[in-house]
Amino acid sequence: MNEEMKIFFDEILQLLEEKRFTRLRELLAEAKPVDIAEAIEEMEEEEPQNTILLFRLLPKDLAADVFSHLSVSDQKNIVNVLHEHQLKQIVEELNFDDKIDFLEEMPANVVKRILLNVTEEERKLINQFLNYPEDSAGSLMTIEYIDLKKEMTVAEALQYIKNTGVDKETIYTSYVLNETRKLEGIVSLRKLVLAEPEMTVGSIMDEDLLYTTTLDDQEEVADLFKKYDLMTIPVVDQESRLVGIITIDDIVDVIEQENTEDFEKMAALLPGEEEYLDAGIFNMAKKRLPWLLILMISATFTGSIISRFEDVLQAVVVLAAAIPMLMDTAGNAGNQSSTLVIRGIALGEIEMGDYLTVLWKEFRISIVVGVMLAVVNLARMLIMVKTSWLIAITVSFTLAITVVLAKIFGGLMPIIAKKLKVDPAIMAGPLITTIVDAMALIVYFRIATLILGIH
Amino acid sequence: MNEEMKIFFDEILQLLEEKRFTRLRELLAEAKPVDIAEAIEEMEEEEPQNTILLFRLLPKDLAADVFSHLSVSDQKNIVNVLHEHQLKQIVEELNFDDKIDFLEEMPANVVKRILLNVTEEERKLINQFLNYPEDSAGSLMTIEYIDLKKEMTVAEALQYIKNTGVDKETIYTSYVLNETRKLEGIVSLRKLVLAEPEMTVGSIMDEDLLYTTTLDDQEEVADLFKKYDLMTIPVVDQESRLVGIITIDDIVDVIEQENTEDFEKMAALLPGEEEYLDAGIFNMAKKRLPWLLILMISATFTGSIISRFEDVLQAVVVLAAAIPMLMDTAGNAGNQSSTLVIRGIALGEIEMGDYLTVLWKEFRISIVVGVMLAVVNLARMLIMVKTSWLIAITVSFTLAITVVLAKIFGGLMPIIAKKLKVDPAIMAGPLITTIVDAMALIVYFRIATLILGIH
Numbered sequence: 086m087n088e089e090m091k092i093f094f095d096e097i098l099q100l101l102e103e104k105r106f107t108r109l110r111e112l113l114a115e116a117k118p119v120d121i122a123e124a125i126e127e128m129e130e131e132e133p134q135n136t137i138l139l140f141r142l143l144p145k146d147l148a149a150d151v152f153s154h155l156s157v158s159d160q161k162n163i164v165n166v167l168h169e170h171q172l173k174q175i176v177e178e179l180n181f182d183d184k185i186d187f188l189e190e191m192p193a194n195v196v197k198r199i200l201l202n203v204t205e206e207e208r209k210l211i212n213q214f215l216n217y218p219e220d221s222a223g224s225l226m227t228i229e230y231i232d233l234k235k236e237m238t239v240a241e242a243l244q245y246i247k248n249t250g251v252d253k254e255t256i257y258t259s260y261v262l263n264e265t266r267k268l269e270g271i272v273s274l275r276k277l278v279l280a281e282p283e284m285t286v287g288s289i290m291d292e293d294l295l296y297t298t299t300l301d302d303q304e305e306v307a308d309l310f311k312k313y314d315l316m317t318i319p320v321v322d323q324e325s326r327l328v329g330i331i332t333i334d335d336i337v338d339v340i341e342q343e344n345t346e347d348f349e350k351m352a353a354l355l356p357g358e359e360e361y362l363d364a365g366i367f368n369m370a371k372k373r374l375p376w377l378l379i380l381m382i383s384a385t386f387t388g389s390i391i392s393r394f395e396d397v398l399q400a401v402v403v404l405a406a407a408i409p410m411l412m413d414t415a416g417n418a419g420n421q422s423s424t425l426v427i428r429g430i431a432l433g434e435i436e437m438g439d440y441l442t443v444l445w446k447e448f449r450i451s452i453v454v455g456v457m458l459a460v461v462n463l464a465r466m467l468i469m470v471k472t473s474w475l476i477a478i479t480v481s482f483t484l485a486i487t488v489v490l491a492k493i494f495g496g497l498m499p500i501i502a503k504k505l506k507v508d509p510a511i512m513a514g515p516l517i518t519t520i521v522d523a524m525a526l527i528v529y530f531r532i533a534t535l536i537l538g539i540h
Numbered sequence: 541m542n543e544e545m546k547i548f549f550d551e552i553l554q555l556l557e558e559k560r561f562t563r564l565r566e567l568l569a570e571a572k573p574v575d576i577a578e579a580i581e582e583m584e585e586e587e588p589q590n591t592i593l594l595f596r597l598l599p600k601d602l603a604a605d606v607f608s609h610l611s612v613s614d615q616k617n618i619v620n621v622l623h624e625h626q627l628k629q630i631v632e633e634l635n636f637d638d639k640i641d642f643l644e645e646m647p648a649n650v651v652k653r654i655l656l657n658v659t660e661e662e663r664k665l666i667n668q669f670l671n672y673p674e675d676s677a678g679s680l681m682t683i684e685y686i687d688l689k690k691e692m693t694v695a696e697a698l699q700y701i702k703n704t705g706v707d708k709e710t711i712y713t714s715y716v717l718n719e720t721r722k723l724e725g726i727v728s729l730r731k732l733v734l735a736e737p738e739m740t741v742g743s744i745m746d747e748d749l750l751y752t753t754t755l756d757d758q759e760e761v762a763d764l765f766k767k768y769d770l771m772t773i774p775v776v777d778q779e780s781r782l783v784g785i786i787t788i789d790d791i792v793d794v795i796e797q798e799n800t801e802d803f804e805k806m807a808a809l810l811p812g813e814e815e816y817l818d819a820g821i822f823n824m825a826k827k828r829l830p831w832l833l834i835l836m837i838s839a840t841f842t843g844s845i846i847s848r849f850e851d852v853l854q855a856v857v858v859l860a861a862a863i864p865m866l867m868d869t870a871g872n873a874g875n876q877s878s879t880l881v882i883r884g885i886a887l888g889e890i891e892m893g894d895y896l897t898v899l900w901k902e903f904r905i906s907i908v909v910g911v912m913l914a915v916v917n918l919a920r921m922l923i924m925v926k927t928s929w930l931i932a933i934t935v936s937f938t939l940a941i942t943v944v945l946a947k948i949f950g951g952l953m954p955i956i957a958k959k960l961k962v963d964p965a966i967m968a969g970p971l972i973t974t975i976v977d978a979m980a981l982i983v984y985f986r987i988a989t990l991i992l993g994i995h
Contacts (some may be wrong), residue, residue: 094914115748117766120818153737158965170654199775203977245732246733247734249962250730250733250734250995251734256730256733256734257712257729257730274712274729274733275711275712276552276732278701278702278705278711278729278790279705279706279711280663280697293570308791311792311793311796312574313574314789314792316771318596318790333771333788333792334769336792337765337766337769337788337791337795338766338790340792340795340796341766341795341887343884344799345887347803348802348803348879348882348883349879349880349883351803351806351879352875352876352878352879352880353872353876354879355875359880360884360889361880361883361889361890361898361901362884362889362894362897364888366901366905366908367657367908369901369905370905370909370912372806372909373873373876373905373909373952374909374912374913376872377869377872377873377876377909377943378913378915378916379913380868380869380872381865381868381869381913381916381917381939382916382920383866384865384868384869385865385920385925386925387864387865387868388861388862388863388864388865388925389861389925391860391861391863391864392858392861395857395858395860395861397686397687398853398860399716399854400859402850402853402854403847403850404859405846405850405853406843406844406846406847406850407843408846408863408864409839409842409843409846409863409867409977409981410836410839410840410842410843412864412867412868413835413836413839413842413867413970413974413977414835414836414839415831416871416971417808417831417835417973418828418832418974420807420970421807421809421828421832423809424803424806424807425579425804425807425809425816426811426816427803428800428803428804429815429816429817431568432800433818434611434815434816434817435816439817442817443816446816446821449639449821450821450824450825450828451823453821453825454825454828454829454832457825457829457833458829458832458836461833461836461837462836465776465837465840469840470840470843470844484836490833495701515868515872515875518868518871518872522864522868526864526928
């Protein structure tokens with residue numbers, strides 16, 4: 086909570102304590118829905134017994150808006166104590182896309198309770214929307230858009246927007262449909278306002294339009310928004326009929342969600358949608374265990390390299406002291422390269438055809454970085470650790486070579502993954518680390534046997 | 541490039557080859573500016589000699605729009621061969637915020653050339669904008685907004701928007717200013733269109749508005765957009781005078797840029813703005829070397845732990861084989877926790893006050909994860925590697941304890957960093973890995989001396 090939110094929340098607490106409910110109602114009516122939702126979540130943490138009271142004090146039209154901003158767990162808590170007619174009121178007031186989001190998260194009995202209270206037509210529509218796969222364009226869209234006809238004049242269109250616009254998600258883009266609801270064009274409110282009143286909608290609409298279909302992946306939709314600076318995009322079905330629109334505010338959430346998924350994959354986590362503080366212990370463990378297990382078992386291989394060179398280690402035990410540094414530096418160097426390439430791919434800056442460019446670039450960078458690190462390490466070992474010359478040279482030489490290998494490998498793996506249709510983010514961090522660790526050890530022992538003359 | 545872009549690009553190539561410039565001009569006039577910019581960048585890679593020709597074929601009004609979507613290096617190439625009057629035309633046509641972005645990237649002699657060609661008034665304004673710090677709200681804003689007066693009627697306001705709106709970045713929000721240009725309120729086009737024509741702007745404007753000041757950090761501005769689902773936000777100076785507005789399309793870029801910075805910090809890179817393929821070798825090496833050096837030198841400490849327990853290792857060399865697995869698993873486990881907490885902080889889900897919740901959560905999760913890993917490892921060592929019971933127990937026991945330590949440490953470090961006003965993202969990945977590696981080794985050798993009875 087920032088300063089302003091704290092002041093707001095303290096005022097709520099005080100009014101509640103003094104039971105000055107009329108004043109509290111006024112305070113809430115003036116506040117922004119998101120801020121009230123934040124206050125309710127804070128109340129749930131500090132004085133859970135007052136959460137419902139606070140929610141009940143909200144004016145009806147504000148209640149739905151606040152409700153849509155609450156976390157899933159708070160929504161559940163509130164739904165459980167609301168009376169049937171109160172729940173019905175809130176669900177009616179929710180925007181269609183918020184309604185679908187809410188129903189997706191509720192347990193079956195709540196969904197049933199709610200579906201009993203809506204019209205046959207709306208029930209069908211809700212069921213259709215609930216069936217769109219998670220992360221699809223269909224799951225993001227809303228049906229609250231403005232549809233116009235080609236034959237309307239600009240004046241008629243503006244009057245129509247004025248009459249019907251109040252419940253729409255956006256009135257800034259209108260969709261021009263024919264009698265079978267096929268999408269023929271779009272027209273922005275900007276164009277309508279700037280056009281002469283007697284012109285027809287058909288003459289000013291944009292026919293060369295971008296659209297998406299219900300089953301498209303939300304990440305591709307977000308890429309369209311980013312590339313073309315869109316505010317909304319229409320969603321059509323297989324027969325080009327308009328079924329809904331997606332607005333930029335939902336895309337901003339998608340972008341953050343996709344970024345979170347990449348962060349999670351790169352940290353060897355299975356991605357999931359639950360917020361950290363809301364997630365249960367076993368769900369959290371399930372996110373973390375699979376990759377830890379896989380990586381632990383693949384580290385057996387790294388261990389077996391050490392076992393294989395046990396004689397070398399036995400002969401010169403001091404070699405063991407450099408193992409952590411070599412492994413860590415190789416891992417870090419590889420990880421730097423893979424992160425840059427993965428991010429470049431995600432942002433569309435690097436494509437599959439660029440693999441030779443990446444290879445050549447990583448090679449040259451790694452020479453610069455590897456030599457610098459090796460020189461510093463040589464000085465460090467000779468001056469600080471006071472190792473013998475031969476050992477210091479062995480370690481530094483290994484360092485330079487593994488940095489080059491790790492960077493080339495780290496730079497190329499994400500591109501190869503993309504080529505194999507594996508998510509590049511999976512290739513980063515831990516997986517690269519495990520592989521370059523093994524490379525570092527093999528190089529180390531080979532060079533050690535050569536330079537130190539051990540067999 | 542996707543399929544559609546390839547078709548578009550091939551058509552351009554063919555028309556160029558056949559010298560059918562009239563048809564090519566038509567094709568370009570119908571295309572979207574971003575797509576043309578992408579084609580020009582592709583041309584620069586495949587047939588650089590044709591890049592300028594392609595750019596010169598663009599109709600004047602389109603050229604500026606395409607230009608604003610080009611990469612900095614392509615902009616530089618084009619500026620270098622354009623005639624004075626062509627450059628002047630393009631700069632005149634650029635949106636004000638694109639103009640500033642462009643000038644920020646150009647070398648001093650180009651900026652000078654351009655500033656010679658603008659009016660005294662515009663030169664002042666440009667200089668003012670060029671002085672806003674990078675990553676500040678001031679550097680993101682545009683001056684192309686619509687300003688209204690309180691006393692105007694809705695009909696007058698709509699007429700005014702119609703007359704002046706064509707050059708504005710957005711007409712969907714208008715800003716109500718008093719005679720000293722102080723911001724008194726905002727009014728959306730939606731409200732204007734839905735209101736009665738004879739009402740005054742003052743009576744329907746929203747006075748309780750969100751705004752930002754020129755020196756605010758762009759990340760804070762982006763957080764306001766995300767929290768309140770904004771499309772635009774006004775930017776005011778110290779005296780509450782409106783100086784510009786920021787629109788959502790620029791915020792989407794900020795969000796991606798901030799995410800990229802976090803990815804880079806978490807991979808031990810110094811963040812930078814250059815795209816991977818554009819960056820020079822030495823700039824890239826500079827991004828990577830500092831943390832690699834710091835982490836390499838701090839790994840000396842890890843090495844000294846091994847040196848300290850050299851006798852243990854000498855006595856039971858087989859212990860060395862498990863070192864990579866223990867270090868990797870500890871690093872991965874800590875990294876998982878720190879990534880989740882860092883991301884939670886970045887998205888505003890976790891706050892500083894939550895440190896006890898995080899501690900307790902990580903403790904319970906790590907017990908589950910640690911025990912599972914230890915059991916699997918015990919089986920693995922006994923069955924696959926055929927180690928002795930005592931060694932297998934030593935390694936497994938170490939594994940469980942280090943996973944618990946790594947997860948608690950990984951979960952708390954980002955919160956402590958935030959408390960100390962250090963960027964939490966710096967605390968992830970490599971730094972955590974280095975620290976938990978050292979912890980893992982100390983625990984390992986302590987347990988080994990205890991269980992195996994070595995002194």
